């Protein structure tokens with residue numbers, strides 16, 4: 001694959017690496033809080049980040065706009081506008097105490113590759129439109145409902161999502177209104193993309209896992225993305241005086257929650273020990289799928305949260321993922337019944353709410369093979385060169401590509417990150433790996449849109 005990297009690679013290295021690295025650092029400083037990185041759905045930092053990315057989109061020669069769900073779009077048209085477009089995207093929101101690369105790398109490497117094409121005059125020769133989308137909410141930190149932005153573009157965001165409220169009772173629709181969007185169910189119907197107008201969606205993203213680093217390789221192609229279910233579990237007991245209620249008389253929701261959290265961990269470590277033999281997924285229990293079953297309690301809160309008060313109520317989140325939907329659903333069923341068993345035994349009450357569920361997604365094999373060739377061509381140009389096969393990985397992390405798979409075929413390119421660490425300020429990608437990502441996208445674009 002001939003890539004712009006061949007001609008004047010010094011100039012293109014400046015854009016695909018040095019400028020991209022500088023932009024990642026600049027974007028990483030735009031936070032809602034001092035001291036660590038946090039950008040939630042349409043927060044002031046997210047709006048500031050969106051404005052900065054919009055200037056980079058214009059620098060790449062793209063036409064830009066923001067849609068009724070706060071997604072930022074940058075599009076390069078072609079002479080024959082009826083040709084289905086290639087969409088490239090990732091998210092501009094972050095988790096709490098986030099790193100600089102999760103989401104941002106996918107947006108910035110796309111804009112770097114397109115900027116190189118503008119510089120070498122190829123943007124005017126596109127055979128198909130190319131559109132970069134910076135999605136407004138992938139992490140779902142504020143409203144516990146992920147993919148608010150990409151699901152809207154894909155046409156699978158229910159209008160009811162506009163009424164989801166955050167911890168302070170503010171709804172998604174309120175936040176949109178605060179940002180001058182009067183978004184209604186009709187707006188969602190109007191903004192969804194027609195599948196016939198889209199050729200495919202690709203996303204570059206850090207691996208957020210240790211495999212590429214263990215292989216000593218900067219890039220990999222994603223085969224599939226694990227399905228995920230998010231629950232909110234509320235346990236209620238008898239609030240009381242920490243000093244006077246005898247242990248045998250207590251109905252302590254914190255102790256119940258503690259037992260449930262350890263049970264959850266054991267269930268996901270050894271599901272075969274928990275799932276009843278008649279569960280239909282027994283046949284699915286092969287090692288790789290089993291090992292993909294993971295579960296996390298990331299948030300826990302209690303009321304009234306005072307050291308000398310037996311809590312009255314404890315609430316905690318469950319984030320459960322698996323490559324196989326049958327296993328994930330069987331485990332969720334098993335878990336819900338065990339939560340009720342433990343709470344009954346402890347004479348506390350419980351409520352299990354399903355906040356979000358996304359099916360596992362297989363990436364498109366044609367797009368994946370194109371990405372694999374593009375990645376291989378990029379790696380051959382990297383310092384030290386590269387011979388051999390670009391690895392194919394599964395993703396335990398969720399991505400906007402899951403939502404976009406409802407609209408079109410999807411492909412993902414993974415980029416090595418140090419120690420596989422993510423959702424942490426320790427997140428880090430080597431400058432040359434940032435360059436590899438941009439170079440691979442450039443090679444893909446030159447092969448498939450020129």
Ligand code: HGY
Nearest residue numbers: 138139396397398399
């Ligand atoms: O949680 C995830 O997998 C993604 O980072 N939103």
Ligand code: MN
Nearest residue numbers: 095102139423
């Ligand atoms: Mn993330």
Ligand code: MN
Nearest residue numbers: 102103138399
């Ligand atoms: Mn992400």
Ligand code: MN
Nearest residue numbers: 241242243308
């Ligand atoms: Mn007292």
